[in-house]
Amino acid sequence: MSDLPYSDPSNPALPSPLFSDVTAVRGDHMRANNAAIFADLIELNSRNPELVALTSGSFKTAALANANTYNGRSLFTCTAGVSDTPFAGAWRIFGFWNPTDSSGRFVAMADTSLETWEINYSGAAWGAWKQRVDSNGNFVGIPETGLVLTDNTTGNVSATAHGFAPKLPNDGAKYLNGLGGYTVPNKITPVTKTADYTVLDDDGYSLIKVDPTAGNVTITLPTAADNSGRIIKIAVSTTGGSVTVDGEGSETIDGLTSIALNRKYDCLEVCSDGTGWTILSGRASYSTGWINTDDWTIRELGDMSITYDNKTGSFIVGEEIEEYTTEGSPPTGPTGNKWVICADTGTVLRCKEAQGTGTATNDRWVVGKTSGAKAQVNGTTKNLDGVVTHSLGYYPEELDIQVWIGASAGARTYKIVPVGFRPLGPPDAGVSFTSGTLNSFKVKTAALGFYVIQDDGTRLIIDKQNWYYNILVVKRW
Numbered sequence: 001m002s003d004l005p006y007s008d009p010s011n012p013a014l015p016s017p018l019f020s021d022v023t024a025v026r027g028d029h030m031r032a033n034n035a036a037i038f039a040d041l042i043e044l045n046s047r048n049p050e051l052v053a054l055t056s057g058s059f060k061t062a063a064l065a066n067a068n069t070y071n072g073r074s075l076f077t078c079t080a081g082v083s084d085t086p087f088a089g090a091w092r093i094f095g096f097w098n099p100t101d102s103s104g105r106f107v108a109m110a111d112t113s114l115e116t117w118e119i120n121y122s123g124a125a126w127g128a129w130k131q132r133v134d135s136n137g138n139f140v141g142i143p144e145t146g147l148v149l150t151d152n153t154t155g156n157v158s159a160t161a162h163g164f165a166p167k168l169p170n171d172g173a174k175y176l177n178g179l180g181g182y183t184v185p186n187k188i189t190p191v192t193k194t195a196d197y198t199v200l201d202d203d204g205y206s207l208i209k210v211d212p213t214a215g216n217v218t219i220t221l222p223t224a225a226d227n228s229g230r231i232i233k234i235a236v237s238t239t240g241g242s243v244t245v246d247g248e249g250s251e252t253i254d255g256l257t258s259i260a261l262n263r264k265y266d267c268l269e270v271c272s273d274g275t276g277w278t279i280l281s282g283r284a285s286y287s288t289g290w291i292n293t294d295d296w297t298i299r300e301l302g303d304m305s306i307t308y309d310n311k312t313g314s315f316i317v318g319e320e321i322e323e324y325t326t327e328g329s330p331p332t333g334p335t336g337n338k339w340v341i342c343a344d345t346g347t348v349l350r351c352k353e354a355q356g357t358g359t360a361t362n363d364r365w366v367v368g369k370t371s372g373a374k375a376q377v378n379g380t381t382k383n384l385d386g387v388v389t390h391s392l393g394y395y396p397e398e399l400d401i402q403v404w405i406g407a408s409a410g411a412r413t414y415k416i417v418p419v420g421f422r423p424l425g426p427p428d429a430g431v432s433f434t435s436g437t438l439n440s441f442k443v444k445t446a447a448l449g450f451y452v453i454q455d456d457g458t459r460l461i462i463d464k465q466n467w468y469y470n471i472l473v474v475k476r477w
Contacts, residue, residue: 052076053077054076058083059078059084061084067102072096072098072099074097075093077091078090078093085108085129086117089110091110092108092109092111093107093108093109103120113136114135115131189207190208191205191207191209192210192211193208193209194214195217196217196218196219198222199232200222206231206233208232209237210234210235212243212318213241213319213320213369214241214319214370215240215241215319215370216243216317217241217243217318218243218244218246219244221251224275229272230271231270233270236264236266239353241340242261242318243260245261246258251275251277253270253277253278254277259279259393260391262284262287262352262392263287266283266284267283268284268477269281280477281477282476283475284392285475286352286473287470288354289304289353289354290469291469292358293359293383293468293469294383294467297446297447297449298447299385300387301385301403303351303387303388304339304351304358304384308347308376309376310376313368313371313373314371316370317344319370320341320369320370321341321351322337322338323335323361323365324366327374327376330367331365335356338355340352341368342391360380361377362377362379364377387441388471391439392473394438394475396441399473400474400475401433401473402473403416403431403471407466409468412470414452416450418430419450429450430446430451431446431450449463450462
């Protein structure tokens with residue numbers, strides 16, 4: 001074995017040491033390996049761009065002169081005296097060249113700030129410098145000019161501050177909202193309705209303001225399954241009829257088939273869970289309005305109901321009616337008494353939101369503000385008993401019920417709470433809420449009327465005062 005030859009890989013012409021000379025063999029291998037590594041490093045270094053320091057002349061001219069050097073890469077420093085930079089100043093510019101189509105892209109970074117610009121060279125022509133980052137490091141963004149994204153179905157093109165999104169056909173203000181409908185990005189899309197409306201999957205409305213001045217209005221929600229995650233808010237903008245928010249078909253709103261919004265500023269915000277609608281927030285309320293009475297004993301304080309005859313035309317449920325002293329065409333002598341119709345049996349109008357004295361007088365006339373219908377009052381309604389029919393769909397214990405009384409309409413002198421007193425013996429005095437259902441209850445007074453506590457701590461019996469009451473019922477979510 002010691003006689004076998006071994007050639008030196010670094011110089012084959014040299015005599016080979018014997019394999020027994022292990023130290024010499026290892027040295028030969030190391031020298032050969034290092035020589036190969038150094039050769040690779042020299043080759044790689046020859047491909048790296050050299051720094052081209054420009055103090056005058058045109059950057060673009062220098063860039064083209066160095067385009068095919070160093071494997072298509074170039075690096076320049078430019079002083080304020082160099083032209084064709086983003087603007088006069090000190091810059092470091094990196095270039096990337098594609099020899100296949102003779103195109104290039106160059107990025108310029110300012111020496112004294114974070115400002116960054118970009119320019120392209122293509123088709124033997126330079127483009128324009130475009131800013132990408134400002135001096136504080138904020139992204140300027142890519143200009144949308146020249147960029148096109150087309151809706152395959154409609155051919156519409158949409159450019160927004162947020163990028164591109166397909167527009168709703170024939171409507172340049174609405175964009176796909178990602179929830180199966182269209183809207184304006186990051187904005188609530190409102191609409192006002194004065195009549196029944198069914199919300200569409202793609203109408204993009206997230207706030208529906210309802211004006212029920214002319215009568216009751218029903219807003220039907222879209223199919224929950226097709227609008228999962230969609231949030232819709234319905235708001236009553238004016239005093240008038242009731243606004244019913246209804247689920248589509250058998251779909252429910254927190255288990256209810258519908259929600260009634262009876263007063264101005266009532267509102268309901270709901271979200272689809274894919275099978276029904278969940279209430280996120282809102283307020284539904286009902287008010288009798290201020291109603292005059294001078295008998296508070298053994299009474300049922302409630303809505304105002306007006307019995308009528310000699311009707312001409314047809315009243316609209318939800319419209320406002322006003323009282324006049326003389327029939328005429330049109331009637332004359334307005335009394336200032338007004339109500340909003342809740343129901344019409346054909347001979348009796350059940351009303352809410354009473355104004356004026358809140359009572360109607362026999363043989364006077366009531367006229368519909370929207371319909372123009374008129375009828376003659378058949379019987380004075382002062383001291384008439386009634387039921388509070390709020391139609392909110394909740395039992396009394398789930399509601400905020402307030403009964404206020406005072407010497408004039410709007411004078412909230414005392415708030416009445418259910419309580420009983422036995423001053424000297426029977427009969428008792430007091431008031432209670434009775435006969436509660438999902439949609440109504442009674443406010444019942446005792447034979448002596450009821451007591452209130454005055455500012456000085458003494459009791460005052462309310463029995464024959466010519467005062468007013470207002471019953472307010474509120475459900476909040």
